[in-house]
Amino acid sequence: MGKDQKGRELGRGIIQLPNKSYQGRFTYQGKRYAVYHRTLTGVTEKLRNTRYEIEHGAPGMGSTPSLDFWFDLWLNKYKSLSVKQGTVDTYHNYYVNYLSPSLGQMKLANISPYNLQQLFYDLRQSGYSNNTVHLCYTLLNSLFKQACRLNLLQHNPVQKIELPRQHSAPRQQALSRTEQEIFLSYARKSPYFPVYSLALLTGMRVGELRALRWCDVDLPNASLMVTGTIKYTKQQGCFRDSPKTASSYRKIPLLPKAIELLEDLQNKQPHPESQANERPQLEDMDELVFPSKSGKPLCHGVLNADINKIVAYINEKAGIPFPPMTPHSLRHTFSTRCMESGMAPKVLQSILGHQNFSTTMDLYSHVLPDQKKAEMKKLRFGYL
Numbered sequence: 001m002g003k004d005q006k007g008r009e010l011g012r013g014i015i016q017l018p019n020k021s022y023q024g025r026f027t028y029q030g031k032r033y034a035v036y037h038r039t040l041t042g043v044t045e046k047l048r049n050t051r052y053e054i055e056h057g058a059p060g061m062g063s064t065p066s067l068d069f070w071f072d073l074w075l076n077k078y079k080s081l082s083v084k085q086g087t088v089d090t091y092h093n094y095y096v097n098y099l100s101p102s103l104g105q106m107k108l109a110n111i112s113p114y115n116l117q118q119l120f121y122d123l124r125q126s127g128y129s130n131n132t133v134h135l136c137y138t139l140l141n142s143l144f145k146q147a148c149r150l151n152l153l154q155h156n157p158v159q160k161i162e163l164p165r166q167h168s169a170p171r172q173q174a175l176s177r178t179e180q181e182i183f184l185s186y187a188r189k190s191p192y193f194p195v196y197s198l199a200l201l202t203g204m205r206v207g208e209l210r211a212l213r214w215c216d217v218d219l220p221n222a223s224l225m226v227t228g229t230i231k232y233t234k235q236q237g238c239f240r241d242s243p244k245t246a247s248s249y250r251k252i253p254l255l256p257k258a259i260e261l262l263e264d265l266q267n268k269q270p271h272p273e274s275q276a277n278e279r280p281q282l283e284d285m286d287e288l289v290f291p292s293k294s295g296k297p298l299c300h301g302v303l304n305a306d307i308n309k310i311v312a313y314i315n316e317k318a319g320i321p322f323p324p325m326t327p328h329s330l331r332h333t334f335s336t337r338c339m340e341s342g343m344a345p346k347v348l349q350s351i352l353g354h355q356n357f358s359t360t361m362d363l364y365s366h367v368l369p370d371q372k373k374a375e376m377k378k379l380r381f382g383y384l
Helices: 040-056 067-081 085-103 113-125 130-149 177-187 193-202 206-211 256-268 300-316 327-340 345-352 357-364 369-377
Strands: 014-016 022-028 031-037 223-226 229-233 237-241 250-253
Touching (some): 014 040, 031 067, 177 193, 193 206, 193 256, 300 327, 327 345
Antiparallel strands (some): 223 250
8 A cells, every 4th residue: 555645544445646636446346436535534435435335235324425425426336337438537527626625525415406506606606617517517417317216315406406697608710711821821831730731621620630540541532431539538648539429430531632631641651660669559549640759649739739839920920910729720610611612511510520410500600701791692682
């Protein structure tokens, strides 16, 4: 058994995480379970109670456990079987950071709609984003719904509250044709120029581009398959995961410019066998189309920083007012070019990998001003 940063002995199965919180782990009948807490005393108690519940099939803290205890049980025994590990990690991080501090020690039966309404009011007043508030709501609702199904509670208090009015978030903007040309001209010297170019030619998500392998590219048939995305968690590090949704598995036809770009890139890259002993091999991530210098997937933050640098250079050196953008702006720009060319919405949905048609149609309601003017000019009213 090791020690924590304060020199205290850690119990069996307990480790201290980089963020100074604690994780307790145990295995029962071949399945691994984990609990988390900000303090050593807390994680020791949660580990003991969770182990008891798993092994005996009954809550270790009575018929109405605390929210902290119920969350660990819900996450390990129920939710982890139906969602990806990345989603499990997201639930854990949101719970520890936003929900546990104010509600964690309360018994499920004692948590009222008033407590929850106050929690969401505080989150909104603290300036947290709409996504953060909504995910906290969804997480709590799932927790209490499961408790009701198992007769731990009679009513779900989450269903009796109203979320505070959302702040209007600025929508991700697409680049105009002129802005697109300016960006590409200044990005040409960037080592990540091929990434940006393929994003504009295919509309792929940045995680999908980072996970793209040569075995997914079919140049003779002018197409590529989207088969994965890159994820990162503190627990697992960087790993290749299945795409966002089932509809994200898709074949994308390649334009001549995209074929030319990939052929040039393939010719310039060293043969995989020549660097087999030099680069660390990560599972299912050999022969990446866009590897980093170490052979690992490109870091999302590196691409963000590079784009910010390019935009700052355009604004400062060229004296051209240029809007802020992110790697996702390139996907949105591709979508806009497709709409401007008259592509059928269902075809665009298939290329983008949207699960819901409404997501694609929402893009059509945010066309660029120039496109709106052009479409209005096509109208003819003979009776006016």
